[in-house]
Amino acid sequence: MSKYFEQTRRSSDRERAAVATRPEMQDVLEVVAKNTGAAPRKAPEDRLGNARRIRLPLQPGGVLLMPGNESTAAALEAYRALRTRLLRTQSAQGLHSVVLTSAMTGEGKTLTTINLGLCCAQLNDYRVLLIDSDLRTSGLSRLAGISEGLGLNDVLAGRVGFSDAIVATDLPNLFILPAGTCETPAPELFASTRWKALIDWCHETFRLTLVDSPPLLPVADFEQIVSCCDSALMIVRALKTQRELLKKASERIDPKKMLGVVFNGASVEANGYYGYGPNS
Numbered sequence: 001m002s003k004y005f006e007q008t009r010r011s012s013d014r015e016r017a018a019v020a021t022r023p024e025m026q027d028v029l030e031v032v033a034k035n036t037g038a039a040p041r042k043a044p045e046d047r048l049g050n051a052r053r054i055r056l057p058l059q060p061g062g063v064l065l066m067p068g069n070e071s072t073a074a075a076l077e078a079y080r081a082l083r084t085r086l087l088r089t090q091s092a093q094g095l096h097s098v099v100l101t102s103a104m105t106g107e108g109k110t111l112t113t114i115n116l117g118l119c120c121a122q123l124n125d126y127r128v129l130l131i132d133s134d135l136r137t138s139g140l141s142r143l144a145g146i147s148e149g150l151g152l153n154d155v156l157a158g159r160v161g162f163s164d165a166i167v168a169t170d171l172p173n174l175f176i177l178p179a180g181t182c183e184t185p186a187p188e189l190f191a192s193t194r195w196k197a198l199i200d201w202c203h204e205t206f207r208l209t210l211v212d213s214p215p216l217l218p219v220a221d222f223e224q225i226v227s228c229c230d231s232a233l234m235i236v237r238a239l240k241t242q243r244e245l246l247k248k249a250s251e252r253i254d255p256k257k258m259l260g261v262v263f264n265g266a267s268v269e270a271n272g273y274y275g276y277g278p279n280s
Contacts, residue, residue, distance in 0.1 A: 048175065051168045056118075057145050075115075082262065083119045089259060090208070095230035097199055097209040098259065099133075101222055103245040104215050107237035108264040110139040113212040120208055121174035129166070129206040132179040133213050133225050135186040140212040141178035144169075151180020155198060156189040162201045175206070186214075190224035199228045216252055217245060226257060234261045 089095065100116075102109045113130060121128045132140035135153055150165035155177070167176045182189075189195070202209040213225045226232050232253050236246060250258070 048163050048166055048168060051166050053168045054145060055170045079115050079119045082116055096203040097211060097229040099211040099213050099226045099229045099232045100235060101213045101232060102215050102235040103217055107235050109235040110143060110212050112235050112262055112264060113210050114140060114143055117174060117210050121171050127173045127206045129175045129177060129202055129209045131177045131209060131211045133211050135179050135182040136214065138179035144176055146178040151178040153180035153182045156192060156194045157184055158194060162198055186221050187224065190221055196228040217248065223252060231257045231259045233259050235264050236261050237264050
């Protein structure tokens, strides 16, 4: 289950020095572009010219949506390392969409989704879409400050087109599809052909789509969500996730789609470079 990190951890010393350097990242991006179809067939600006725009509630002095008073320096480096590993996997496998989930609630999947999206969107000509597919809680939408308006619920119900509910942010490469107001039970919405059609459209329009899904064990939506996406990442919170629950949750993910595990919430002192801090 942790194969994703085991394969890349061996190169961690080199990544510590070079993870954020422009030449290395440009090389990775060139390989990603080659293996995933170069650029979107049609730029989001062409399709989303009338999209409503929001200003993300970023933490002063940084780009991370980190609550509390934790230092953002170690967190930023950890997210950059995760970004680099994800891009390398993307270049190797040609994936376009990644579902982020957890065994239970409160393990940090939503914060990881949005911060990873923020890091990826800072790369040149790398357009990212975040989808809030947790229609029960709308956690990503609330974290991004989107409290009302059209959303994924309206798209899946067929009330609006794919681009009509997408929100543009003040980061040029970052777009969000909020949850919207759920009027139909989520399992029925994700069972429709609209979900697959939406993901196919996202593959054509964005370089990467990150889907914040409901936790695996309490609800049945995850399997429907991930079935139309390329891959999945499991978020595990230090000193919180129970081993048995993690094992049960991992058994519900197709091994072919499992990228690996993000170990979240480890203290910086104990885990050094890879710690996100207790509020991540």
